[in-house]
Amino acid sequence: MKIELDLEEARELMAAIVERLITEAGLPDADRGVLRKWRSDVTPGSDAMRELAAKVNSDLARAMENKKRSAVIKADWR
Numbered sequence: 001m002k003i004e005l006d007l008e009e010a011r012e013l014m015a016a017i018v019e020r021l022i023t024e025a026g027l028p029d030a031d032r033g034v035l036r037k038w039r040s041d042v043t044p045g046s047d048a049m050r051e052l053a054a055k056v057n058s059d060l061a062r063a064m065e066n067k068k069r070s071a072v073i074k075a076d077w078r
Helices: 007-024 029-041 047-073
Strands: none
Touching: 007 029, 007 047
């Protein structure tokens, strides 16, 4: 199985994570403001967004490879 996010999907994922940080992490107002500004500065076509999407896709690929490898290594004791 291959999972790959395009730029817009990676941005939506980032926005959802940042929104949870802002609302649930108990951060001071200044820190929440910095996160909001950073989130608005990262536009879908920016270099930062391309780099984030590439890193997310790389991490997803590595996680899927590890999961596949772990399934092969595990002994079936049932």
